Amino acid sequence: DAGITQSPRHKVTETGTPVTLRCHQTENHRYMYWYRQDPGHGLRLIHYSYGVKDTDKGEVSDGYSVSRSKTEDFLLTLESATSSQTSVYFCAITPGLAASYEQYFGPGTRLTVT
Amino acid sequence: AQSVTQLDSQVPVFEEAPVELRCNYSSSVSVYLFWYVQYPNQGLQLLLKYLSGSTLVKGINGFEAEFNKSQTSFHLRKPSVHISDTAEYFCAVIVNTDKLIFGTGTRLQVFP
Numbered sequence: 001d002a003g004i005t006q007s008p009r010h011k012v013t014e015t016g017t018p019v020t021l022r023c024h025q026t027e028n029h030r031y032m033y034w035y036r037q038d039p040g041h042g043l044r045l046i047h048y049s050y051g052v053k054d055t056d057k058g059e060v061s062d063g064y065s066v067s068r069s070k071t072e073d074f075l076l077t078l079e080s081a082t083s084s085q086t087s088v089y090f091c092a093i094t095p096g097l098a099a100s101y102e103q104y105f106g107p108g109t110r111l112t113v114t
Numbered sequence: 115a116q117s118v119t120q121l122d123s124q125v126p127v128f129e130e131a132p133v134e135l136r137c138n139y140s141s142s143v144s145v146y147l148f149w150y151v152q153y154p155n156q157g158l159q160l161l162l163k164y165l166s167g168s169t170l171v172k173g174i175n176g177f178e179a180e181f182n183k184s185q186t187s188f189h190l191r192k193p194s195v196h197i198s199d200t201a202e203y204f205c206a207v208i209v210n211t212d213k214l215i216f217g218t219g220t221r222l223q224v225f226p
């Protein structure tokens with residue numbers, strides 16, 4: 001499982017509240033990613049990181065921010081959650097220090113915004 | 115923009131029958147291609163990948179895929195499926211960057 005954990009695994013929150021999801025890895029991987037999975041859309045990239053404090057936007061970054069203050073943790077924040085952000089969120093890593101192209105995924109966080 | 119198309123959203127098949135899950139991509143440059151599998155309530159697991167070399171790629175659980183550059187396809191095949199292969203399968207491509215682009219997925223349902 002590439003040593004990736006995500007927390008929480010399930011969360012229900014109300015519209016307008018802030019939410020932070022955590023991705024934690026234990027193997028010093030440089031590249032980390034956040035995706036959301038929705039029926040009919042597959043997985044779509046939200047943000048990614050290529051090192052501590054180095055992040056960039058993905059395809060669906062509006063309404064999301066990220067932070068990476070240390071190698072092992074990549075945080076995804078919804079500043080003010082909306083119902084359209086109800087989804088399953090996956091964190092992923094690329095092994096090693098270079099972009100080896102293959103990615104390995106965490107178990108996911110199911111977020112429901114009511 | 116690059117894209118990945120999985121034409122079949124669902125594929126029903128009986129146990130021990132062969133199966134092919136179709137994937138086409140749009141790109142005029144070199145690509146790296148992947149198939150992932152997602153079992154219910156789990157994350158994605160890498161099945162196989164094509165980076166270069168032989169166009170026939172073998173993966174885990176008896177799956178294989180063939181890269182066809184002229185048809186821009188990377189179809190996934192298994193000669194005899196099992197009930198345990200019931201899952202959702204995603205094709206993905208990387209073009210020039212380190213960002214994966216996923217197809218919308220194909221749900222394989224294997225019946226006894």
